[in-house]
Amino acid sequence: MTSNEQTPSGNSSLATTDGELERFENPGFPEHGHRLTDIDPIAAKRSERQIAGLFVVSMLGTLLFIVSYFVFTPEESMSSIRVSNLMLGLGMGISLFAIGVAAVLWAKNLMPDHEFVEERHDIHGSEEDQAVALEIINQGKEESGIARRPLIRNTLIAAMALMPLPAVLVFRDLGPLPGNKLHETLWDKGIRLAKDPGGIPESPGLIKASDVTIGSVFHVIPENLHDAEHALEEKAKSAVLLMRLDPSDLKEDEDRKSWSYNGIVAYSKICTHVGCPVALYEHQTHHLLCPCHQSTFDVTEHCKVIFGPAKRPLPQLPITVDSEGYLVAQSDFPEPVGASFWELNQK
Template identity: 65%
Template sequence: MTSKQHTAEHGSQLEQVNGFTNPGIPEHKPRVTDSSPAAERMAERQIAGWFILSMIGTLWFIVSYFLFPIEDGSMGSIRLQNAMLGLGATLALFSIGVGIVLWAKTLITDVEVVESRHDIAGSEEDQAIALEIINQAKEESGIARRPLLRNTLIAAVAIAPLPALLVFRDLGPLPGDSLFKTLWGPGVRLVQDPGMVPHEDRYIRAEDVTIGSAFHVIPEKMYESEHPLNEKAKAAVLLMRIDPQELNTDPAKEDWGVDGIVAYSKICTHVGCPVALYEHQTHHLLCPCHQSTFDVTNHCAVIFGPAKRPLPQLPIAVDDEGYLVAQRDFVDPVGPTFWEINTRETSEQ
């Protein structure tokens, strides 16, 4: 059955439905490229030009990555490289899209047909029909008899993923055990987060932490490290004081706090957002990103939300001068559970 016969039969069936008359498919109006070989060749060259422009955009992305390097501490170089990379990526993707749209509008057969839907089956007859449809699509699109368009499209699509391979280079080396280590260690003092310039008067005495209070804490001398913001992303801590009678302390962690003062990682174990909302009445910590809620009275166990494990606790103590210090680094890895989680034994700290 031809498409026209099928359309006529389908139309006659529709005329009998609920008394409505089927208006039928609108009359096909030929395009300029359907009747003019010269216009057809011109359209083909234009489409190929867009595909070539896409390749130029991809190559510009690659060249820009090396031509405009990021200089340490220079926001201007970051903006310039991002602008050049964005220009290349936009040109590459936009040009492929425009070329495909023009191909569909000017050269691919645009005769409208109506086809009934059939149940999907796996018989040999259906496979033959599917193969016939593929061959028909190949013929109507002209991809088999238009090597210029076919080859330029294949080339543009083939090199389009190359920029992504370059971007992977910026991800740096594999993290190794760096995700399991922070700047916290034996005797490291807890310091209120002061911004980019730490001061000695930001050290925290146990007597300064009152019941109901919460401090945003970082390790001392953190901003003297080579990559302070990276270190802060792992070492940020929330310090709180709760009536010791309200704490359900694990006997194995009984000496991890100081008279109701406890410290927990500020990095949510869901996707790493900062857990910064402390509710004094319920002793709950809330992550504002996806509402994961942690119970401070039960070692920050998850009581709501998508997080799968508690916030790691930082064992703390008081030094000879009365300041709060870390006993060791976190026993559990901080941050989102994206990698293999292996709890470290206390003896390894």
Template identity: 50%
Template structure:
């Protein structure tokens, strides 16, 4: 049987590195634009405006209910509840969330139903656009603002501004008010007053000069934070107690009277070599008590500010800007250490001006 060249031979396949020629893919283009009902039906357009304005109006109502809930629903010893949940927390969360949600839904509906609906294709360009492109972008933004209809749709515009305004004005004030009572002059005064005893921290026992030896350092507090009424209830409690303890905390230290260099006008602020200083560092307010008895230096553990307690707590090292405030001491009729008066300067960090 004779075969001829090319008969029944397998078709040649492309080898590695060879590519078959292919027809280019045609540009599919953009699908035909589909008009929205609000684009072609004036009634649908007006109906959409009313719906959006209603959403903004309901947002304003939620904001008003938020404020009303804050002031009317009781919390504390007598707490209003709804279904076993705290009514105040539930109402505040729902009303504030509703106010924000309704504004968001209204803006989304505005964009979907009333703002201009045009397909835009933007080709890739360098990271930094040319000046012409930037000008075109500003022009497009201006056009978009005009096409949003904010100028010719006063109902939508005014209802949005009203909802945002009602939400923006009272809500921050209410939330800031909830941070706590106004400080008034609390930055410049503590709970210390004339005749108040200096007591040991935690246990609250009063201190006599004879209880301390030279070199001792005692962490102390004002006696008022441990006092109770006739029924045994504390006179200071809650937030007021925490503030009183944090601002009134002091350290008592005893050294030889001849080792003390009293500041001007402070000659009678100590009792038999016992001096009292604020425990709050004047740098950023850390509590201090690391005492070196041979040098009479006390160290703040946070940033190593060091104070010389024998020299009116003068700063000898570190970032603190001023000495520790000193509490003048005296002895009461029963022989216990008491304050002559409150500190004559604010305690704590040095971030405000002092005379």
């Protein structure tokens, strides 16, 4: 029985069963095999053009993103949103994929691939170390060939210069702040509650109180949503979750007992943390969960926050029934919907 050990000199040793050590020399690195681009200048030049071409493709992908951002503007239909997302994703995908493949081919075909051992040393900021660090940087510049290959260098610089532009356009959509726009939605006295089929319905399915059984959940929109000028924006503000509980499970404040109807309650679907859609309802615990950051709300107590980063309850929509038994809103939300970091105290 034998085992391998490493001697202080770097040579390996073989321990035998009788305790004697049989030493052998470190074989070192295997013989280096030259790549085609190392020995054939034509192949190296061809690889250089390929890499530069990929950087150009990356630039075209970035430009496709920018053009798509302005040309394929989402309108009032889900198909336009899908086309916009497809073109934006395609442009960004081409940009990132091309620049990544180009970097891999550059390192694989043109940068030196010799193996070497670098001894560790103490890290400190002496002048000698700074000189060594500068030498390493210069050596890297020389080995990468970025100084000797202006075609690759210039296309890389151009591709990297264009790369941040999509982020600028995306961040531009984060503003301006909504101001007072979140204080008013399409909900109003007498507006009937309708099922949300996922789009903007021409003939929404109205909801009767008898349709809502204990434990059921409805994604709800105002019946007049399809008449709104900016339907998607209004839907984003007016989206509601409708649930029915056993009335004995509700712990309602005295001034809000009239906001529900026989255990049926309605709350804004927009999380008060950063505005994600709350859509996960746990029937046994009566908890609503936001999938983005796990804020959890207790439906039995006016959707108060019981876990997560949200700082205030989901706004409740006061509801009742009309003469035909359909669920209707008593008024708009009594407070602004949406994330709490916006200016919510201006009306």
